[in-house]
Amino acid sequence: MAELTGERSAQRRVTKRISVLALIAVAIAIGPWSNRASTQTPAPAGGAASPASSSLGSSSLASLVERLSEPNGDFDTDNLISNESSYLHVIPALEQAGVTGGVYIGVGPDQNFSYIARIRPNAAFIIDIRRDNLLLHLLFKAIFAASRNRMEYLSILTGRPAPDRLDSWRDASIEKIVAYLDMAEPASPAWNSADLDRLHASIKATGIPVSAADLATIDRFRRAFVQSGLGLQFQSTGRAARDYYPTYRDLLLETDRRGRKQCYLASEDDFQFVKALEARDGLVPVVGNLSGPHALAAIGQEVTRRGEKVSAFYVSNIENYLFRDGTFPRFADNVKKLPRSDKSVIIRSLFGGMSLPESVPGYYSTSAIQTINEFVANCGSARCRGYYELLKK
Secondary structure, eight states: OHHHHHHHHHHHHHHHHHHHHHHHHHOOOOOHHHHHHHHHHOOOOOOOOOOOGGGGOHHHHHHHHHHHHOOOOOBBBBBOOOOOOOOTTTHHHHHHOOOOOEEEEEOOOOHHHHHHHHHHSSSEEEESSSSHHHHHHHHHHHHHOSSSSSHHHHHHHHHHOOOOOGGGTTTHHHHHHHHHHOOOOOOHHHHHHHHHHHHHHHHHHOOOOOOOHHHHHHHHHHHHHHGGGOOOOOTTTOOOOOTTSHHHHHHHHBOTSSSOSSSGGGGGGHHEEEEHHHHHTEEEEEEOOSSSSHHHHHHHHHHHHHHHEEEEEEEETTHHHHHTTTTTHHHHHHHTTEEEEEEEEEEEEEEOOOOOTOOOOOOEEEEEEEHHHHHHHHHSTSSSSHHHHHHOO
């Protein structure tokens, strides 16, 4: 506690000093800020990137996003964080199945980073029906570029001044990082305004077109993290957060079924792997419906062009909604066309109402995996008539 008190006092001194210099900081170019982070990024685990996964460059990333995406769709949540407290329970199953490398496909916010950190793919595509999810991932990408380590990443995300001697936090436990952030007060408005200016510049540098309205949406997303801190919860439009929804703090501290903390922010090596993937534009945000006519099929074609296979496809509980609107057969056809191996898996979630072998007492959500080959054999086209029938296969 004495250590945290000292760090908190240091944080207050930094806040006062920065508030005086904040107007100057707004004018500082983004180059030195991002260079500071990039010079300390280690090579990805497992050696150099393969040619298929090397840096795309900003213009190539922008053109790839445009080529793969569909028009914006609607869903009644912000999805700033996951509501799946069980999201890490599948990690032992992924390890046992030998799911590694290849190309990762996922939906939603940053729970994907924890799967990516475990699987270590050569590339990743995050597809979501909402353009807002693309904007959220642009925010994450900019914060990765600005951050030397996990402590700085979470400090920028939540608008809390980072502690002094930042490099000494590289090997800190996630519990220590969480304790510091819970004690810290949000930085001054001037500080956070300067941060937003730098983040905007980094986002624009990707070459992906963003309008003034897009930047306002990104600012709203970050403001939610700043206002709620680690107490932020998943939010549906017009509905209060459910009691069983985890906080961001809960997700950071969550464990897998073996009791291991496996969030990507629990390990500096895992964080640096995702940071490096972002730095070489290896993570591509795509706007698209999983049952749509273009985006998922186009991702599959891009994976084939690179000579890769899909290693894992995280779908959350989206299949449930596809059954409801009658488009599940189109989704199944899209999945059937994905390049895959015998080890390729789907990662999915279930909320309440049904107990599976993977369910854990005390958790409202259940997370499970299934090989894509099994999915295609059992539920290709119209062979599955409902979500719960799918889960039992």
